[in-house]
Amino acid sequence: MNDPEPRRIILHVDMDSFYASVEVRKNPSLKGRPVVVGADPKGGRGRGVVSTCSYEARSYGIHSAMPISEAYNRCPHAVFLPPDYLLYNTVSSRIMGILHYHSQRVEQVSIDEAYLDMSHVSGFPEALEVARHIKTTVLEETGLTCSIGMAASKVVAKIASDYEKPDGLTVIIPGEEESFLAPLPVYTVPGIGRKTSEELSRHGIQTIGDLASVDVQVLIGWFGRGAVTLHHLARGIDGREVECCDSSKSISREVTFEEDTDDREGIMNVLDRMAGDLGQALKAEGYSFRTLTVKVRFQGFETRTKAVTVPRPSRNMRDAAVLARRLIGQMLDERRVRLVGIRLSGLARQDTRQTALSDFTS
Numbered sequence: 001m002n003d004p005e006p007r008r009i010i011l012h013v014d015m016d017s018f019y020a021s022v023e024v025r026k027n028p029s030l031k032g033r034p035v036v037v038g039a040d041p042k043g044g045r046g047r048g049v050v051s052t053c054s055y056e057a058r059s060y061g062i063h064s065a066m067p068i069s070e071a072y073n074r075c076p077h078a079v080f081l082p083p084d085y086l087l088y089n090t091v092s093s094r095i096m097g098i099l100h101y102h103s104q105r106v107e108q109v110s111i112d113e114a115y116l117d118m119s120h121v122s123g124f125p126e127a128l129e130v131a132r133h134i135k136t137t138v139l140e141e142t143g144l145t146c147s148i149g150m151a152a153s154k155v156v157a158k159i160a161s162d163y164e165k166p167d168g169l170t171v172i173i174p175g176e177e178e179s180f181l182a183p184l185p186v187y188t189v190p191g192i193g194r195k196t197s198e199e200l201s202r203h204g205i206q207t208i209g210d211l212a213s214v215d216v217q218v219l220i221g222w223f224g225r226g227a228v229t230l231h232h233l234a235r236g237i238d239g240r241e242v243e244c245c246d247s248s249k250s251i252s253r254e255v256t257f258e259e260d261t262d263d264r265e266g267i268m269n270v271l272d273r274m275a276g277d278l279g280q281a282l283k284a285e286g287y288s289f290r291t292l293t294v295k296v297r298f299q300g301f302e303t304r305t306k307a308v309t310v311p312r313p314s315r316n317m318r319d320a321a322v323l324a325r326r327l328i329g330q331m332l333d334e335r336r337v338r339l340v341g342i343r344l345s346g347l348a349r350q351d352t353r354q355t356a357l358s359d360f361t362s
Ligand SMILES: [Mg+2]
Pocket: 014, 015, 016, 017, 018, 112, 113
């Protein structure tokens, strides 16, 4: 690497099948059984998707974001559980606390996943000791396993954490990025979804090595300018910093109705419940929010959103619920509704004054 930047050491810590593992931890009789956390399968007629599933469930081909009805058909005798977000948030806070103990710079990407900048230690061997210590401490304090990837960039650390799941620890030292990445399938690169990997496959590109060896101009011809980033990532080049106070962070909840509905009061009640749930999640993580977005998907899949930003960070969810009602009221028409959701973004950990409803600008 002829990188003029000072050497960086980045850990990517990712809990193993987090929701399902927490459920097994809560109820040890589930151990070894296929556990699926997500929507109610309703005997195969349920709507909504799988949030997380245990490794035993994965052996039936079940995975996150799969329709719950399909998961049920693949494994009707699995244990299907509704998500207990409050519990997951509590456990998540303990894990993030452990991570913050080891680095000033922690970027929490989701409830069970974070990057740590470890560039302050003497080198990769010392960082490896820290990584081992984190795995042991997380296991002792929560009973859960995590997988850690360690590398000089975020993208390689992330791919490495996924390499030996579950309970993995994969270290890619500087200079070995390309040889590590080359044989892996292209879809292991974050950001390459099924569509892109199918399109790459049509061009004869199966592995990250194939992708790295394509002339970047050819890639731009296929995918547009975004291909430059893609090409860099395929070679393990990623200058993104660990963002310790990421204002782009958000949390959200959404509910798919059993049947498309035009029951306004029912829709409003669902919004209230989601706002309450988000309030608990904010509180558990010590966050306040700046922007509230309401989403509605109508029969026929047309989706609309409306957002408001408050002048000062807030965690007043009672006012937020009133506001969410108002926003959705502006979007509803005579059509039936399939799904509603609320997203809170611009999250920050800081002391906040109470924000009054009049502070919202809609
Ligand atoms: Mg995970």
